[in-house]
Amino acid sequence: MATLEKIRQKGVLLTVIIGGALLAFIIGGIDFNTMRQGARETVAVINGEEIKIADYQKRIDEMTAFYKIELGQSNLSEEYVEQINNAVWNTWSNEQLIGKQAQSVGLVVTDKELADAVYGDNIHPLFYSIRMFYNNQGQFDKTLLLQFLNSISQDTSGEAAKYWGFIERMLKNNILEEKYYTLVSNSFNANDIDTKYAFDARTITTGLEFVAQPYFSLSDSLFQVTDKEIKDRYKRDQIRYTQQDETRDIAIVTFDIKPSEQDFQEVKLWIEKLKNEFSTSTDFVSIANQNSDVPTSDIAVSRNNIDPDLKEFAFTASVGDVFGPIYVNGTYKMARLSEKGILSSDSAKVRHILIQEPTVEATQKLVDSLFNVLKGGADFATVAQQYSKAGTKAQGGELGWIKEGEIDKEFSTAAINAKVNEFFTLKLGSGIHIVQVTEKTKPIEKVKLASIIRKVEPSSRTFGVIFNQASQYIAQNRTIEKFEATANSENGLSVRTYTVSANDNKIANIKDSRQIIRWAYEKNEGDVTDKVFESGEQFVAVALKSVNPKGTKSLSKVTEEIKAELIKEKKADKLAADLTTKLNQAKNLNALGLPLQVVESVSFETPFVPSMGREPKVLGNIVSLIKTQQPKVIKGNTGVFVVQAVNVGVQPAFNKKEEMNLVQQKMFSQNVLVESLKRTADIEDNRIRFY
Numbered sequence: 001m002a003t004l005e006k007i008r009q010k011g012v013l014l015t016v017i018i019g020g021a022l023l024a025f026i027i028g029g030i031d032f033n034t035m036r037q038g039a040r041e042t043v044a045v046i047n048g049e050e051i052k053i054a055d056y057q058k059r060i061d062e063m064t065a066f067y068k069i070e071l072g073q074s075n076l077s078e079e080y081v082e083q084i085n086n087a088v089w090n091t092w093s094n095e096q097l098i099g100k101q102a103q104s105v106g107l108v109v110t111d112k113e114l115a116d117a118v119y120g121d122n123i124h125p126l127f128y129s130i131r132m133f134y135n136n137q138g139q140f141d142k143t144l145l146l147q148f149l150n151s152i153s154q155d156t157s158g159e160a161a162k163y164w165g166f167i168e169r170m171l172k173n174n175i176l177e178e179k180y181y182t183l184v185s186n187s188f189n190a191n192d193i194d195t196k197y198a199f200d201a202r203t204i205t206t207g208l209e210f211v212a213q214p215y216f217s218l219s220d221s222l223f224q225v226t227d228k229e230i231k232d233r234y235k236r237d238q239i240r241y242t243q244q245d246e247t248r249d250i251a252i253v254t255f256d257i258k259p260s261e262q263d264f265q266e267v268k269l270w271i272e273k274l275k276n277e278f279s280t281s282t283d284f285v286s287i288a289n290q291n292s293d294v295p296t297s298d299i300a301v302s303r304n305n306i307d308p309d310l311k312e313f314a315f316t317a318s319v320g321d322v323f324g325p326i327y328v329n330g331t332y333k334m335a336r337l338s339e340k341g342i343l344s345s346d347s348a349k350v351r352h353i354l355i356q357e358p359t360v361e362a363t364q365k366l367v368d369s370l371f372n373v374l375k376g377g378a379d380f381a382t383v384a385q386q387y388s389k390a391g392t393k394a395q396g397g398e399l400g401w402i403k404e405g406e407i408d409k410e411f412s413t414a415a416i417n418a419k420v421n422e423f424f425t426l427k428l429g430s431g432i433h434i435v436q437v438t439e440k441t442k443p444i445e446k447v448k449l450a451s452i453i454r455k456v457e458p459s460s461r462t463f464g465v466i467f468n469q470a471s472q473y474i475a476q477n478r479t480i481e482k483f484e485a486t487a488n489s490e491n492g493l494s495v496r497t498y499t500v501s502a503n504d505n506k507i508a509n510i511k512d513s514r515q516i517i518r519w520a521y522e523k524n525e526g527d528v529t530d531k532v533f534e535s536g537e538q539f540v541a542v543a544l545k546s547v548n549p550k551g552t553k554s555l556s557k558v559t560e561e562i563k564a565e566l567i568k569e570k571k572a573d574k575l576a577a578d579l580t581t582k583l584n585q586a587k588n589l590n591a592l593g594l595p596l597q598v599v600e601s602v603s604f605e606t607p608f609v610p611s612m613g614r615e616p617k618v619l620g621n622i623v624s625l626i627k628t629q630q631p632k633v634i635k636g637n638t639g640v641f642v643v644q645a646v647n648v649g650v651q652p653a654f655n656k657k658e659e660m661n662l663v664q665q666k667m668f669s670q671n672v673l674v675e676s677l678k679r680t681a682d683i684e685d686n687r688i689r690f691y
Contacts, residue, residue, distance in 0.1 A: 042686060044092075051092060057690075067168075102176055149363070187351065192216050202249045203652055211594035212641050230563060243389065248520045248546070251545050255541075279322045287452075303445070306449070323335070351397040352397050352434060374434065420440055470541055603619075613637065616637075617635065618641055
C-alpha cells in the first residue's frame with residue numbers, strides 16, 4: 001500500500017517521465033535491450049563511474065599473467081585466483097577513491113618521479129617484491145631490471161610490454177597513494193589529553209593475582225529469559241543487529257571422497273608386485289621416479305633430514321638392500337639404499353661475487369683478473385662491493401650459511417664440496433660467480449636413498465560411488481526441511497549452516513566454495529541445488545535456508561543470540577554476587593576456594609592476558625586496582641574474576657614530545673582511511689554476477 005501511495009503522489013511526474021521515454025524511443029530509437037545488456041555488463045559502479053566486465057576481466061588477466069610469470073606456474077591455485085580477484089577490486093577501488101581525492105588537491109605522479117623510482121639511486125620498494133628481478137641467490141638485482149627494460153623492444157610477442165605495463169601502473173598507483181597518505185597523516189595532531197592518556201595506557205603496568213569462575217560452570221537451564229526481555233534488548237541494541245550488506249544462510253551436507261577398502265588393497269598389491277623389479281634392476285632410481293609421488297633426490301641426506309620412517313633402515317642397511325613396503329597414515333613406502341658412508345658438511349658459510357659483463361669474453365676476462373687479485377690477498381668485501389652484480393654486493397658478497405639444495409642446487413652442492421677459504425668459479429646463466437667458503441660444519445654421515453612413496457587415492461570407481469550417493473541425496477530431499485532432517489537422521493551425515501556474503505571467497509574449510517556462494521546468490525529462499533558440487537576431497541549438497549536483507553536483522557534472526565547474551569548476564573550477576581559475599585567474609589583471594597593464578601605484568605594495551613584471555617574490563621580496572629590495593633570482583637567476557645594488583649611497575653618519566661610523535665603515528669591508519677572512503681562512497685558491487 002505504501003508503494004502504491006508513493007506512485008499516486010508521484011503520478012504526474014511519472015507520466016512525464018514515461019511519456020518522455022516513449023517519445024525518445026519513437027524519435028531516437030532507444031534500444032532497451034542494449035540498456036539491459038549494459039547493466040548486465042557492469043561489474044560495479046563507484047561514485048557514478050561504471051566498471052565494465054571487459055575492462056575488469058582485462059585487469060584480472062593482466063594480474064594473472066603477472067603472477068604466473070612470477071611463480072613460474074602455468075596454473076594458479078584457488079587461493080591465488082581469489083587473491084587476484086580481491087587485489088584487482090581493491091586496486092580499482094583505490095584508484096577511484098584515492099585517485100579522485102588526490103586529484104582534488106592537485107597530487108600527481110610526474111614522469112620524472114616514475115623514472116627516479118625505476119632508474120634512480122633509491123629504487124622503489126615495489127621492485128623488491130617482484131621475483132622476475134631476483135638473482136640466483138634469491139635477492140633483488142637492479143641489473144636484471146635494467147636488462148629486462150632494454151629487452152622489451154626485442155619481444156615481438158608483446159608479452160614483455162604487457163608485463164611492464166602492469167608493473168608501471170602498480171608503481172604509479174603506489175607513489176600516488178604514498179603522497180596522499182603522507183598528506184593526510186600530516187593533518188593528524190594529538191592534544192595534551194590524548195598524549196597523556198596514551199602514555200598512561202602504555203606505561204602503567206602491574207602484575208595481577210586472580211581467581212576465576214567461568215560462565216560454563218553454571219548450566220543455562222538454571223536461568224529463564226522472557227520474550228519481553230528479548231524484545232527490550234533487541235529494541236535497545238538494534239544498531240548492533242544491523243548489517244551493511246545482504247547475507248544468505250545456507251545448509252550444507254558433505255560427502256567425503258575417501259579411498260575404499262578395495263582401493264587400499266589394489267595399491268598394496270601394486271607396490272608388492274613392483275618390489276621385485278625395484279630390488280633387482282640397476283636402473284632403480286628411474287623406477288622410483290616413475291612410480292613415486294615424491295621424486296627421488298640425488299642429494300645425500302643426514303639423520304636429521306631423512307624421512308623418520310626410513311631412518312633406521314638407511315643407516316643400518318647395506319647398499320642395495322630394500323626396505324618395505326610399509327603402510328603409514330594412508331601412504332605406502334618402499335626404499336632402496338644406493339650409497340652410504342658419505343661424510344660431508346651439512347652447511348657452509350659462503351660469500352660470492354657475480355660478474356656479468358656485456359659479452360662472454362669480457363665477463364671471463366674480468367673474472368680471471370679478479371680471481372688473481374683475490375688470491376693475492378685483496379679484501380673480498382671491497383672487491384664484491386665494487387664489481388659484483390648480485391644483490392649481496394652491499395653486504396660484501398656475504399650469503400651466510402646455506403645447505404645443499406638451497407638457493408641453486410648446483411651452486412649449493414659446489415659450496416658444500418669446496419675446501420674452506422679456497423676460491424673457485426662457477427658459471428650459472430649469463431654470469432660467473434667467484435665463490436669462497438669461509439666456514440663449514442663438521443662432516444657428518446649421510447646416505448643416498450631411492451624411495452617410492454605412494455599415497456592411496458580414491459579410484460574412479462570409488463569416486464563414482466560417492467558421487468551417486470550425493471546425487472541421490474539431492475534427488476530425494478527437494479525441500480529445505482527434508483534436506484536438513486534426512487542428514488540428521490542418517491549415520492555418517494550431518495548438516496551444517498553457514499552465513500555467507502556476496503564477496504566471500506571461501507566457506508569454512510570447504511575448497512572451491514566460491515561456486516557455492518554464487519549459486520546461493522542466484523537462487524530463492526528454500527531452493528535445493530539440483531547438482532553436486534565438487535570441493536576438493538568432498539562432494540557437497542547445498543540448500544538456501546534464508547536471505548538476510550541489508551539493514552536491521554529481524555527479531556527472529558537474532559533471538560537465540562540475544563537469549564544467550566541475557567543468560568550470560570544473569571550468570572555474571574549470580575557469580576558476582578556469590579563471589580562478593582565470599583570475598584567480604586574471606587578478605588583475601590586464597591580463601592575463595594578457587595585456583596589462584598598469577599600474571600607477571602599487564603597494561604591497558606595488553607591484548608591478551610595469559611590464563612585469562614581477552615578481558616578488556618579487567619584491564620580497564622588497572623588504575624583503580626593499583627590505587628585501592630584491594631581485590632575487586634569484575635564481570636568479564638568468559639567468567640567473573642576476582643582480581644588484585646601486585647608488583648606494580650614503576651612508570652617512566654613523561655616525555656611529551658616523544659609521546660606526541662608516537663600518538664600521531666598511531667592515529668593515522670591507511671586501512672582505516674581507505675575503509676572510511678569506502679563507507680562514504682556510493683558503491684554498487686555486482687561481482688557476484690561474474691565471479
